[in-house]
Amino acid sequence: MNSAAGMSEAFAIAEVEAKKVQARISSDWSRRSTKPNARGVVRHPLFNEMDGRRTESDTWYCLHCNSKVSGHEIAKNLWHCPSCGASPLDIFSVPFWLEEGDDQPTPYRSPKKGGRGEPVIEVVDNRLRLELSEDNVTLLIRSALLDDAANAGERLGALLAEISFDEELGVWVTFETDYWPEEKEAIQARAVAKALGVSFDQDIVLCEPPFAWPGIAEFSSNTLEYTQTMLRAYAEQSTGQGKPNE
Ligand SMILES: [Zn+2]
Structure with missing residues (x-):
């Protein structure tokens, strides 16, 4: 598939499928895990505080790649790191793994292009060619x-x-x-x-x-x-x- 029209059609289909998956996953989660409140606070779908309540925060950290992610972004990405794809088990409200002198977490910025509805289309030409060896x-x-x-x-x-x-x-x-x-x-x-x-x-x-x-x-x-x-x-x-x- 090479045409931009074909690509955007494929993307639309993928988007619909992604929404279905999202609906299935998040049906098990509390609404606060997928919908930030006015201050951008979201609730971790799996982790509890010491007192048994789910952890809540407006900022999250990825243990895997040390990204700092907003509540909006992490909820939108179903608690997978938008930067490296790490699972919800690697997402914490406090970067407890950092020690003094370590690099600070890198704030995650959603790409300007490639956000919802605006895919970055990379056309890979994988047609076979006769190699003149x-x-x-x-x-x-x-x-x-x-x-x-x-x-x-x-x-x-x-x-x-x-x-x-x-x-x-x-x-x-x-x-x-x-x-x-x-x-x-x-x-x-x-x-x-x-x-x-x-x-x-x-x-x-x-x-x-x-x-x-x-x-x-x-x-x-x-x-x-x-x-x-x-x-x-x-x-x-x-x-x-x-x-x-x-
Ligand atoms: Zn990450």
């Missing part, structure tokens, strides 16, 4: 190279290609010449780079191929066919009917 970019480029590959050999070429990505330099692909024809353009990979808004360059390098007779791969439509043809070639060569690189 090297891992992500190279993965997409390699996938696109597989789209470009027309046979088992070129698929191996796509898998063996060295892909690097740098925000400044863009994508750089180095193919092994044995498995990726020197003149072959990586059309899909280039298109993916363009879609990502990064530049694309390719070059080629001569490496030691992982299997003998890499040229067989070019004529194999799938990996099984390539493997079987290659196995036959190895077998023939071991029976003396041919030698690699002959």
